[in-house]
Amino acid sequence: xxxxxxxxxxxxxxxxxxxxxxxxxxxxxxxxxxxxxxxxxxxxxxxxxxxxxxxxxxxxxxxxxxxxxxxxxxxxxxxxxxxxxxxxxxxxxxxxxxxxxxxxxxxxxxxx
Amino acid sequence: xxxxxxxxxxxxxxxxxxxxxxxxxxxxxxxxxxxxxxxxxxxxxxxxxxxxxxxxxxxxxxxxxxxxxxxxxxxxxxxxxxxxxxxxxxxxxxxxxxxxxxxxxxxxxxxxxxx
Numbered sequence: 767x768x769x770x771x772x773x774x775x776x777x778x779x780x781x782x783x784x785x786x787x788x789x790x791x792x793x794x795x796x797x798x799x800x801x802x803x804x805x806x807x808x809x810x811x812x813x814x815x816x817x818x819x820x821x822x823x824x825x826x827x828x829x830x831x832x833x834x835x836x837x838x839x840x841x842x843x844x845x846x847x848x849x850x851x852x853x854x855x856x857x858x859x860x861x862x863x864x865x866x867x868x869x870x871x872x873x874x875x876x877x878x
Numbered sequence: 879x880x881x882x883x884x885x886x887x888x889x890x891x892x893x894x895x896x897x898x899x900x901x902x903x904x905x906x907x908x909x910x911x912x913x914x915x916x917x918x919x920x921x922x923x924x925x926x927x928x929x930x931x932x933x934x935x936x937x938x939x940x941x942x943x944x945x946x947x948x949x950x951x952x953x954x955x956x957x958x959x960x961x962x963x964x965x966x967x968x969x970x971x972x973x974x975x976x977x978x979x980x981x982x983x984x985x986x987x988x989x990x991x992x993x
Contacts, residue, residue, distance in 0.1 A: 798979045809882075809968050809984030810921075817979055855920070859979075865936065866982070870920040 768793040770858050770869035778875045783846055787872045789839040789856030797859040801830050801841050804853045804871070813841070813854075843874075851876045880905045882985035884969050890991045891959055899954045899988050901969030909972045909980075910952040911936065912944065914965040915987075921968065927952055928975065959992040966990075 770791045779785050791799070798817045802810035814823045814830040816839070823830050827844045843850055856869040882903045891897055903910065911926035913936075923936030927946040941963055943955040952971075956963060967988045973980040 800982075807987065807989075809970075809986050811984070812981045815979055815981060865923060865926070865975075868921040870918060 768858070768860060768867040770856055770867050772854075772856050772869040772872050774872060775870075776873040776875070778877060779846055781846060781848055781876050781878050785843050785846060785874065787841045787843075787854050787856075787874070789841070789869060791837050791839070791856070791858045791867070791869075793837075793858040793860045793867050795861045796834060796837075797861045799830075799832055799839050800857040800859075800866075801828070801839075802855040802857060804855060806852070810855055846876045848876050848878065850874060880983070882969055882971050882983050884967075884985040884988050886988060887986060888989050890993065892993050893960055894958050897956050897959060897990075899956075899967060899969075899990070901952045901954065901985060902950050903952075903969075903971040903983070904950065905971060905983065906949065907971035907973055907983075908949070909975050910946070911970050912942070912952070912954045913968045913970065914938065914963075915968060916965050924954070924967075926975075959990075961992045964990060964992050 773788045800815045801813040804810040816823050816832045829842045832839045853871040853873050855871040857866045859866050885900045908929045912924040913921040915921050922938045925944040927933045969985040970982045972982040
């Protein structure tokens with residue numbers, strides 16, 4: 767069964783600090799991996815989409831990495847801001863199934 | 879503005895009273911889907927549609943119906959809602975399915991409470 771596991775479940779950091787969120791998956795055959803940001807009570811918003819051949823992808827202060835061999839991804843947030851407080855969801859797609867497998871997310875809280 | 883809209887945003891109803899949650903997108907996307915989000919479980923797909931008149935079950939389709947008569951609209955129907963369908967619902971659309979790598983756009987969500 768395809769699974770996506772994220773860690774930590776929650777994280778609290780000071781404004782201005784960096785942090786890294788982790789995602790491990792067992793989806794096979796792998797197609798692409800996405801990171802979404804979800805503000806409380808709102809729909810998820812796409813941050814990055816990476817295919818098998820991509821190791822790193824950036825979107826402003828967000829940098830995602832992918833290791834397809836170990837089936838791991840990370841999302842690094844640089845110089846955090848209060849507006850980064852949200853849930854971050856890792857999503858993996860496989861070939862043929864036409865579906866996305868969602869992680870349960872990491873709840874990030876930035877404190878001033 | 880490119881967007882996915884859902885209505886209503888909030889709904890409180892009683893067991894057994896049929897309801898419809900509408901979803902509309904203005905991006906000419908072929909792929910649309912419905913998800914529910916529950917604490918600790920993440921987003922789970924209910925139904926999806928590859929194109930007009932083409933729909934298929936997701937991971938948790940029991941108790942739900944959908945239709946895709948027009949490309950832009952994908953309503954979610956609960957014929958006889960039950961309390962275990964209390965959840966936060968999201969509609970999403972994209973050019974293609976998950977395997978194609980197309981960005982998926984989510985609506986603002988509908989919070990449903992079934993008493």
